[in-house]
Amino acid sequence: MKSEFTRSPEKIIKTKEREIFVFDIEGKNIDYKVVNEFGDEWLKFYEHDDDLVKKGGEEYFDILNNQIVNSNTYALDIGCGTGRWTKYLAPKVGFIEAVDPSNAIFAADKLLENIKNVRLSKASIETLPFADETFDFVMSIGVLHHIPNTRQALIDCVKKVKRGGYFFIYLYYNLERRGPFYKALFKSSDWVRKIVSRLPGRIKHFVCDVLAIIFYMPFILVGRFFKFLGFKDLAKRIPLHGYQNRSFFMIRNDALDRFGTRLEQRFSKKQVVEMMEAAGLTDIVISPGIPFYHAVGKKK
Template sequence: MSTSPNLDPRTVASFGDEWHRFDQQGMAPGEAERVFGDYFAIFPWEQLPPNAEGFDMGCGSGRWARFVAPRVGRLHCIDPSSALAVARQTLANQSNVQFHQASVAASGLPPNSQDFGYSLGVLHHVPDTAAAIRSCAELLKPGAPLLLYLYYAFDNRPRWFRLLWHLSNAARLLIRRLPPRPKQLVTDLIALTIYWPLSRLASLAEAAALPVASFPLSYYRHCSFYTLRTDARDRFGTPLEQRFSRAQIRQMCSAAGLVDLRFSTRAPYWCVVGVKAKGAGAE
């Protein structure tokens, strides 16, 4: 296991601030379940053993752990930020959850000990994403699944779509430097003036039986304004962000000893699940 912390202190502090502001209690249960279903659509629940033990790497507010914990024997929620206090509140009624304020490279869990793991929207925010995937895979028993969600490099989008992202990223590089309160005000304004109109335009187009897959922000067409605010803060306020093509993600996962890789064919992109190769990491 690497001794490098593999974290960016500014990004850790930013997420601590974000999850204290958005503890996800304002997210409607039905909406949360739908988004959870999008992330976990390819997860092989049926392959887990009885009373499975696993981890949520970068659990944040615990918004996904609250759906996973009732399905398993033990869940380790791991996060290096102050958001772990929010996760403790979110999961206060889940007696099978253990909390670890730790980084992906030094989680404290033994190698080859976990029946499953997942990390959603986290590992593209660390300095070395490939090493982070290896750190997660090292914790798994051979044959155990790992579910990841990594920001995509728009490799399945047209050129004009990628150009729009470059423009938005130029704004992010400025907004990420703001102090917490001004940053929140600016990202709320983005949610109101950009996320809301474009997502509702996609909703109207869908109602008119028009294809909306290529609409910017069409994924948010059924999401609440609370979610728009959360994700605008996440997208524009985070200091460190990396994006990867499907081919790059496949290469990193394979290098970490994951096999039988399967990518989700629906948004959000890219969600991928793989299993630790038999014999990989065994003593």
């Protein structure tokens, strides 16, 4: 089912599991510092257990159905990181290409051990080695908000989708649904991010672990306590409620993701829809569930 590459890789790296195809990642719409930092992050946090992949996958892909993704689907995961969502989708599709410009691709190689219907390539959105209109389903989860020009990146990703195929995206939301307390909390945490994300590697990783304990855990523990007492609605109103059923490993990983990344952008629901339409998508569905916003659209 896999297509021919549109050009030859610069290098092919043979690992225990497979061959990894390495393409250049030169481009205008890429932040190399961000990419390198993600490489470090994912090499540290690649051991996602099956339960985490299952729970996270069910949350993200609540808006998919058998028409969008099935055993005949040729899929592409752009900015796959550790390949955790490739892993979730692999049993549900015919074949999936997983692509990332960072060294995270080697973490994906380990996480996707024994999964045969996957091919891994080191490439960026601008250097994807596939012809336009190749895929039935393309996804990019938590990637395009870390790219200088999100709108253009979205257009470039959608080019790879066949007419009548689907594009799935997760972009950070701009907190438009939140009250003033939450927004103020976010604003101050964003200042912390701007400082922490510029620290050297090891110190940054350590500081993010500390933040996971002193910033994330108090909210999460209060929320879990309310849940334990049966006050589920109240628990949902506590900041970071999405982490109340997550492992500490995932919380540390997300603390590094959140505070360790120097470039992030946030979007309103209206902006997400508008960018998806501008890329040529229709029948857009934005999930009402967390994480906000994840959406799917059909290519015209």
